[in-house]
Amino acid sequence: MADIQVKELTFGYAESKPVLQGISLSFDGRSTAIIGQNGAGKTTFVKLLKGLLKPTAGDVLIDGQNTREATVASLAGRIGMVFQNPNDQIFKNKVLDEVMFGPLNIGMSEGEAKEHAEAALALVGLCGLEQENPYDLSLSERKMVAIASILAMDTGVVIFDEPTIAQDWRGRRTIGSIIRGLRERGKLVIAILHDMDFVAEYFERTVVFAKGRVLLDGGTREVFAKEECLRAAYLEPPHVTQLCKSLGYNEVFLTAEDFVSHVKGNGFTV
Amino acid sequence: MAHIAVQHLKYRYPLTDELALRDISFTVGEGEFIGIIGQNGAGKSTLCQALCGIIPSFYKGAYGGKVLIDGEEAAKTPVAELCRKVGIVFQNPFSQVTGSKLTVYEEIAFGLENLGLPREEMVRRIDHALELLDIQALREQNPFDLSGGQMQRMAIAGIIAMEPQVIILDEPTSQLDPQGSEEVFRAVQKLCLQGITILMVEHKMEKIAAYSDRVMLMDKGEIVDFDTPQKIFSLDCLEACGVQPPAFTQICRGLGLRNGDTGLYPVTLEEAHKALDQIKGGAAHG
Amino acid sequence: MKEISLYEEKDTPIHALDPLTKILYILAAILVPALYGGRTAMAAFIAASIAVLLAGRVLRRTLPILSFSFIVLITVVIIQGLFRAGNTTVAFALGPVVFYREGLSFALGIGLNVVNILLSFSILVLTTRPSDLVEAMVRLGLSPKLGYVLASVFQIIPQMTATMGTITDAQRSRGMETEGSLLVRIKAFLPLIAPVVMNSLITTKERAIALEVRGFDSRREKTFLRERKARGRDKAVNALLAVLIVLALIGRVTIWLT
Numbered sequence: 001m002a003d004i005q006v007k008e009l010t011f012g013y014a015e016s017k018p019v020l021q022g023i024s025l026s027f028d029g030r031s032t033a034i035i036g037q038n039g040a041g042k043t044t045f046v047k048l049l050k051g052l053l054k055p056t057a058g059d060v061l062i063d064g065q066n067t068r069e070a071t072v073a074s075l076a077g078r079i080g081m082v083f084q085n086p087n088d089q090i091f092k093n094k095v096l097d098e099v100m101f102g103p104l105n106i107g108m109s110e111g112e113a114k115e116h117a118e119a120a121l122a123l124v125g126l127c128g129l130e131q132e133n134p135y136d137l138s139l140s141e142r143k144m145v146a147i148a149s150i151l152a153m154d155t156g157v158v159i160f161d162e163p164t165i166a167q168d169w170r171g172r173r174t175i176g177s178i179i180r181g182l183r184e185r186g187k188l189v190i191a192i193l194h195d196m197d198f199v200a201e202y203f204e205r206t207v208v209f210a211k212g213r214v215l216l217d218g219g220t221r222e223v224f225a226k227e228e229c230l231r232a233a234y235l236e237p238p239h240v241t242q243l244c245k246s247l248g249y250n251e252v253f254l255t256a257e258d259f260v261s262h263v264k265g266n267g268f269t270v
Numbered sequence: 271m272a273h274i275a276v277q278h279l280k281y282r283y284p285l286t287d288e289l290a291l292r293d294i295s296f297t298v299g300e301g302e303f304i305g306i307i308g309q310n311g312a313g314k315s316t317l318c319q320a321l322c323g324i325i326p327s328f329y330k331g332a333y334g335g336k337v338l339i340d341g342e343e344a345a346k347t348p349v350a351e352l353c354r355k356v357g358i359v360f361q362n363p364f365s366q367v368t369g370s371k372l373t374v375y376e377e378i379a380f381g382l383e384n385l386g387l388p389r390e391e392m393v394r395r396i397d398h399a400l401e402l403l404d405i406q407a408l409r410e411q412n413p414f415d416l417s418g419g420q421m422q423r424m425a426i427a428g429i430i431a432m433e434p435q436v437i438i439l440d441e442p443t444s445q446l447d448p449q450g451s452e453e454v455f456r457a458v459q460k461l462c463l464q465g466i467t468i469l470m471v472e473h474k475m476e477k478i479a480a481y482s483d484r485v486m487l488m489d490k491g492e493i494v495d496f497d498t499p500q501k502i503f504s505l506d507c508l509e510a511c512g513v514q515p516p517a518f519t520q521i522c523r524g525l526g527l528r529n530g531d532t533g534l535y536p537v538t539l540e541e542a543h544k545a546l547d548q549i550k551g552g553a554a555h556g
Numbered sequence: 557m558k559e560i561s562l563y564e565e566k567d568t569p570i571h572a573l574d575p576l577t578k579i580l581y582i583l584a585a586i587l588v589p590a591l592y593g594g595r596t597a598m599a600a601f602i603a604a605s606i607a608v609l610l611a612g613r614v615l616r617r618t619l620p621i622l623s624f625s626f627i628v629l630i631t632v633v634i635i636q637g638l639f640r641a642g643n644t645t646v647a648f649a650l651g652p653v654v655f656y657r658e659g660l661s662f663a664l665g666i667g668l669n670v671v672n673i674l675l676s677f678s679i680l681v682l683t684t685r686p687s688d689l690v691e692a693m694v695r696l697g698l699s700p701k702l703g704y705v706l707a708s709v710f711q712i713i714p715q716m717t718a719t720m721g722t723i724t725d726a727q728r729s730r731g732m733e734t735e736g737s738l739l740v741r742i743k744a745f746l747p748l749i750a751p752v753v754m755n756s757l758i759t760t761k762e763r764a765i766a767l768e769v770r771g772f773d774s775r776r777e778k779t780f781l782r783e784r785k786a787r788g789r790d791k792a793v794n795a796l797l798a799v800l801i802v803l804a805l806i807g808r809v810t811i812w813l814t
Contacts, residue, residue: 038417038447052725076731087758088719089726091750101747105731135754140310149730166361166444168309168473169514194447197517234449239476239517239539246543256517260524263549324765350774358769365762368770369715370707372687379781381770386777393781414711428770 001029002078002156002188004049008058011048018056019044020212027157031179031189033199033220036209037234042192045209046159049190051075062157077106080155084162086139086146095121095137095145096130102153113152120152123181125174140171147178158182160191164198176202200224200238200254208233225252273467274298274321274436278335281316281325290316292491294335298469300435303462305482305499306471309512313491314471318440320344321469323352340435354385356436357429361444363421366428367413374416374424375400375409381432392431399427402464403457419450423457430461437461439470443477455481476516479503479537487511500534500541518542525549562617562681570612571683574790575692577797578680581608584797585676589669591804598668605675614682618675625674629667636663686710691780700778704767716756723751 004027012018020041034042047053048060051067060067062078080102083089092098096117103113121127124144129137134145143163150158163175172195179202182189193199199206199220206223208216210233216223224230224237227245236242244253253259279294291313298304306314319325323344326333337344339355360366371377378399382392400406403423408416413424422442429437439458443451455477462468462481472478478485478499485502487494489511495502502508503515515523515537522528522535527545529536536542565571585605589597609615636659637647643656680689687707694703727747728734734744 037449038419047725050729052728071733072728073731073733076729081729083722083726083729085722085755087755088723088751089730089747090754091747101732102730138311153730166310166441166473168512170309170512194451196448234447236448240521243518243521243539243542243546246539247546256520256524259521263525322769324769328765328768348773348775349768350771353769353771360762360766362762364715365759366766367763368704368708368767369712369763370687370690370704372685372711376687376781383779383781384771384774384776386774386779388779389781392779396781414715425766432770 001186003027003061003063004157004188005061006049006058007061009045009048009055009060010057011044011053012056015056018212020048022058023214024058025207025214025217027188027190028205029183029186029188030204031183031202032191032205032207033203034190034192034207034209035194035196035199035235036215040209040233041212042209043161046081046161046190046192049157050079050081050159073105076102076155077153078155079157079159080150080153081159082147082150082161082163084165086142089146089149090134090142093133094130095126095132095134098134098145099149099152102149106153116152116154117148120148123151123178124148140167143167143171144174147175151178151182155187157188157190160189162192162194164193164195172198179203196224196236196238197240197255200241208235221252221254224254273300273302273340274469275338276321276336277338279317279320279337280332280334281320282332283316283329284331286331289491291320294491294493296486296493296496298467300467301462301465302467303459303481303483304467304469305478305485306469306488307473307475307478307485307502307513308488308494312488312512314488315440316491317488318358318438318469318471321436321438322356322358323347323349324358350384353381353432353434355434356438357432357434358438358440359422359426359429359442361441363418363425363445366425367421369414372412373410374405374413374427377413377424378428378431381428385432395431395433396427399431402430402460403427404453417450418446419453422446422450422454426454426457426461430466434466436467436469439468439472441471441473444473451477475503475514476518476538479516479519480539487513499537500529500532503537504528504534521546563685564614564617564682565685566613566683568612568683569789570608570679573683573793574787575680575684575689576696577790577793578684579692580794580797582673582676582680584801585672587801588804589672591801591808593808595665595668597804598672602668602672602675605672605679608679609675609682612679612683614678617682618678621674621678622671625670629663629670632666633660633663636660636666688782691782694778695780701772704772716752719755720748720752723748723755726751 006023006025009020009023010018011020036042044053048055051070051072054068062075067075090098092101099117099120100113103116108116121130124147126141126144126148134142164172167175179189203220206220207214208223215233216226216229224241227237230237238254240253240256240259244259253262275297277295279291280289281291282289294317308314316325320337321344326345327349333345342355344352368377368380371380375396378396379392382395400409403426405420405423405427408420416424443454446454458468458470459481482499484497485499486496487502494507494511495505503519508515518539519535519537522542522545528534536545585601589601606615609618637655640656640659640662643659645657647655647657647660690703690707694700724734732744732747733740
């Protein structure tokens with residue numbers, strides 16, 4: 001199991017304006033959602049985890065290795081990140097080659113890379129499209145190519161930057177099941193998200209960022225119970241949570257099934 | 271006469287075999303708020319582009335049928351003229367910034383300069399648009415320095431200032447954070463209250479249910495149904511069309527809570543609250 | 557916000573001048589010495605430009621421009637001073653290296669010319685908003701489409717640089733080395749440039765449509781939000797510059813005739 005320790009992390013592009021201030025977090029095996037308003041420092045934070053940026057003060061340790069002392073390329077085998085826009089990375093003429101690029105870079109053999117790439121493409125539902133040109137695919141399919149190209153690297157940590165953008169219901173479900181699958185295989189999943197219903201459905205832990213600090217951190221149910229605190233960060237609890245709160249329930253419900261089975265369990269029938 | 275009338279619209283993109291729109295017909299009245307839903311590839315964006323003439327003027331391909339906006343035929347009117355009647359806002363706020371203007375105020379003027387409006391008229395319209403979208407405080411800022419939500423509201427202001435009677439929004443909030451989306455939804459609702467006809471493509475079903483007068487469900491280039499949100503979100507074929515109903519409707523479906531008179535499921539928080547409050551009371555007594 | 561434009565927003569009378577007046581000044585600074593044929597005229601214009609740049613509080617910003625051209629000028633001085641055809645009078649010698657007066661004098665002429673042109677252009681570039689300049693040119697008859705391209709370049713190139721940064725991050729995240737030997741950098745070229753090109757094409761298409769629905773192609777006569785700035789002061793300066801050019805022209809013609 002991958003291990004990430006963040007200690008007193010501070011970062012700023014300019015010295016006078018810190019983007020992140022004194023963040024200490026340790027990641028366990030739970031799938032973790034990072035939520036917060038734009039500009040709260042979420043993307044900067046994951047770039048620091050990935051070693052793309054180096055801390056101004058404090059440390060990030062990936063499996064005990066300080067990111068200050070590692071190059072991005074050398075960290076790439078341990079920690080993968082799916083960027084928001086698939087067009088920022090696609091450059092090969094064939095889907096399979098695109099997905100094999102990362103695995104080959106981190107030292108897998110041709111055969112191994114191909115095996116991982118095919119497995120990753122199956123996972124994202126792109127079986128049979130291996131020989132297509134990525135640019136002939138739709139944007140949501142290209143997103144899946146981008147996800148597969150990170151999954152194929154088989155890293156212990158996988159970071160997603162707003163994976164559900166412009167996805168329809170089916171796309172969201174596929175991404176949700178990928179996240180669950182990674183979790184089951186013992187990978188650490190961290191995702192930046194704006195879709196609270198999606199967070200409620202798929203993530204065990206939620207961290208709320210506001211103005212460069214961690215405002216809330218805990219189990220997802222526990223975090224979404226703190227409505228006032230969320231509103232202070234310009235966030236709203238998931239729709240189901242809002243409805244149940246308005247009905248006067250003390251328990252926090254995260255999904256429709258969650259609530260329906262509770263009501264039915266209490267002997268309700270129509 | 272209907273404000274927007276689409277008659278047997280068919281369209282196929284160049285170099286493709288399948289129709290992106292197959293025989294679409296519908297009408298929309300003045301001041302209606304229409305939600306357009308469906309899975310990716312259903313034809314929603316294609317329809318939006320046909321309504322404002324980008325199809326067939328920008329994208330060629332095979333076109334059949336008619337789109338009438340306030341009696342004017344979209345395919346036969348130059349886009350630069352049609353834009354006085356129908357405006358469109360796209361998903362990506364960034365690519366809608368002209369890039370040639372240094373302030374929000376001048377950015378909004380871009381379309382008005384193209385229309386050749388006198389200066390006083392421009393100033394009046396820009397001030398009005400800034401106020402409607404609640405971005406007066408940003409008027410001297412550089413367009414590229416804005417947040418996504420602010421940039422998208424600026425894009426809407428740029429369209430509003432041209433005073434079209436119809437505004438089409440193609441997933442305007444998909445790239446925004448929750449606060450940014452809420453800002454955009456509130457602004458759009460305000461426009462609708464001013465009598466502007468709104469057609470909005472959106473994946474956030476709770477918002478569609480809350481704001482729309484009628485909802486158009488599309489799949490495979492066709493309109494599956496076009497009716498009230500309650501009717502559409504109670505359809506059995508919804509999942510087959512790749513659409514998940516609002517969370518509130520999911521709960522009421524799970525519990526079989528239909529409206530006694532209409533037989534339809536609640537779609538908004540308020541409606542669901544009302545329906546669930548009754549059973550909660552009932553359960554407590556029983 | 558990163559900008560590639562050199563313009564600096566300040567509230568000075570120079571900034572307030574009509575862009576066309578500044579263009580006319582450049583014309584005068586080039587034409588008058590060329591017609592009049594003296595280095596005095598050139599030196600006078602250089603002095604005038606420095607005074608104007610001082611008044612516009614942007615003189616310091618010309619330093620990078622001048623220092624860059626200085627490197628070129630040094631080369632000119634050395635080459636002309638040493639090797640110009642017709643070099644006869646020795647000016648001075650550094651050991652075996654002999655500089656000639658004719659060559660140095662010629663190099664001085666070139667130097668004055670370059671500095672004069674650079675400074676007069678600096679006034680325009682440093683004290684005029686790029687969009688005002690383009691607008692002034694569109695008013696003079698430049699096609700609005702070409703005008704748009706010129707005006708947007710100033711903002712869209714910095715945006716592309718930002719995209720380039722994201723793309724580099726995305727590829728480094730997949731284990732691609734971007735630093736190191738020339739070979740490493742060459743190998744990194746395709747993975748970086750292909751997404752940049754593709755992204756620009758997509759954004760350009762989207763932007764073209766967004767411009768279109770805002771009447772970019774409208775056949776109506778375009779109007780301008782910003783009021784035309786030509787006022788009494790602009791007219792006075794314009795007249796003065798025009799008189800200078802005409803005088804120089806008359807001077808030239810008289811010399812020919814006599």
